[in-house]
Amino acid sequence: MAGNRAVVYKGSGNVAVEDIQYPELILRDGPGVNPKNVGRKCDHGVILKVVTTNICGSDQHMVRGRTTAPAGLVLGHEITGEVIEVGRDVEFIQKGDLVSVPFNIACGRCRACKEQHTHVCLNVNPDRPGSAYGYVDMGGWVGGQSEYVMVPYADFQLLKFPDKDQAMEKIRDLTMLSDIFPTGYHGAVSAGVRPGSTVYVAGAGPVGLAAAHSAQLLGAAVVIVGDLNPERLEQARSFGCETVDLSKHDNLGEQIEQILGVPEVDCAVDCVGFEAHGHGPQHSEAPATVLNSIMQVTRAGGKLGIPGLYVTGDPGALDEDAKIGTLKIRFGLGWAKAHTFVTGQTPVMKYHYELMMSILRGRAQIAKAVNATVISLDEAPQAYAAFDKGAARKYVIDPHGILKK
Template sequence: MTGNRAVVYNKPGSVEIRDTAYPDLILRDGPGVNPLNVGRKCEHGVILKVVTTNICGSDQHMVRGRTTAPSGLILGHEITGEVIEVGRDVEFIRKGDLVSVPFNIACGRCRNCKERHTNVCLNVNPDRPGSAYGYVDMGGWVGGQSEYVMVPYADFQLLKFPDKAQAMEKILDLTMLSDIFPTGYHGAVSAGVRPGSTVYVAGAGPVGLAAAHSAQLLGAAVVIVGDLNAERLAQAKSFGCETVNLREHANLAEQIEQILGTPEVDCAIDCVGFEAHGHGKAHGEAPATVLNSIMEVTRAGGSLGIPGLYVTGDPGAVDEDSKIGTLKIRFGLGWAKSHTFVTGQTPVMKYHRDLMMAILSGRAQIAKAVNATKISLEEAPSAYQEFDRGVSRKFVIDPHGLVK
């Protein structure tokens, strides 16, 4: 095989399908590849035939021009695939295995990986701890919104599905294990959700919906989801969440009080991130809005899970401070209320096996919760446009037509 096709970031607001090189077990030079990673040999890796690969809200930040992503970057960090080639040093993964790929790239050898902090591996990104496929400033590992992709450190990272036929029957659920299901679950766990909890989830995009479903799985008594988008709120309501339309009702605490009888929740989850908007009909971009609002409505002694993405460089930010990730956060309020904050990339490997079993047993219905919608590779550019307009769907690319 010598060819490959992939979704490529072209310029702000534009992605396209391009012919690109078939992957091999080496990280070659290309858009976004860190010079110190060029030529890195990956005999510990595998080549996957991509079965499903999802469009993520994090991809949208790049496509909107809100990062320093270079033109030509192959996108995609949510990957599920079939192993078709194994490197010389791979011992336990075999050709034909159907696997989920954590979006974090992790070596399994460094101190952080050994302590289960695979989200901040020390050996895969020369610029900083932590890496991901097809993402700006993450070392340059090639993205997986493509027909084929190379995955390093296969024995350590890959989650093999125990039965391929069973997995393909539930593939629209299992494809969420690469990122948004563990990310939403991590947000809920970090926020301290437990049986009987009252939970506020900021944002009804796919990660917010995954966090809400995760809170239900963890036994929350009431899950309240807030957003400015009525269609996305309707999706949250479809599986039992209470909702707050923050375009219509600017005062979040008052709306929570109408639902719970008190203006506070036990815990809150930020699934919006740095492109947050203010509340009300005349809202504009205000990147600290969600963090400040969840501190306001979370009880003293509560915890805040923050899986929403925050960056150190945002060329499209509303002010000079925000362009370098400096936000006007009421940290004194959080300190006074003894809040716990948990931030950063989700360590997917900490959760993905348990969540796989929840899917295979029928306990978790994540595809239904996020409205998983299958598309072809050719439909990806239009799906990016629909997603940017706020449609309540989680787009799943099926590059080889393998999904029923």
């Protein structure tokens, strides 16, 4: 039997590449596996040889020690791979298929899945609706920053690329279909972006850049990206976004007015989440900052897309309320302005086919927008450290050395 190596969370600030068990079509006990999921048979699943697997900002929250993730958890929920084994109940996916794996694990059978709410599947996580690979409190499904991984419910979930050779030519773009491209797109769609819209995107990390590019694809007239990191803001400008350096300015409305002539936008997207900082030269952590600021600068009747991660357990939070996800949000302001809020994980399957076609037909250049950077599996710990320091890159792990750098 083949070996398997993976990126493993070792405790706050520490990841390592280690040997782990080769995947089977069953969920074995291990770090973070819900006891009710132990021994769960997955004859509806497949084993993938991982072609690409990406480092996500959501992974970084765990690695910083800002969640209740247990040491030993295998990381990684952004997976693209080749099918090398199929379960006996798999009918349509075949060995040799090159596929994108939605980060949401979804059964396809429950009420939520049938209504396209695959981000809150009712059958894959005994604790609460919704699940993901290699993530805290998500049922314990083994992560995919590895050489091989098991994916359940293959016929329902997997997006098969129509031509393997064509897909490998576009693999740096297509690898983004597992999470950040649909997530950024969902944020823009939830915010109501349409032709002619003015849009504010909070955060110039990979998801923020994906949201900005998505807003452009949807026809936005102006996309403004705000961040505290000059290097990431430069990346946003590289594909036509306006930017606001929030490390220098504490009044977001004034900065938007300098760009648009008015201190408000039609809609806004929060791509920061619960580790938000305040604005200005003396900024420090203030987790409700982005939510309050986008309410402030979004016009009355506007929509707010909130794909940024907010958690129910944050042991590193500033106060006892924030440790359980209770933040000081100016909800009255949002109510008075009749804002629409859309939150939660992204239902990847709702969008990934159309975004795949946009990539294959040359309409979307998401790899360029997020500065996709290919690394080896052994380079993952250094990439986590660089990403934590604000590198303006989306790290794409190539576990088998298949891609050209």
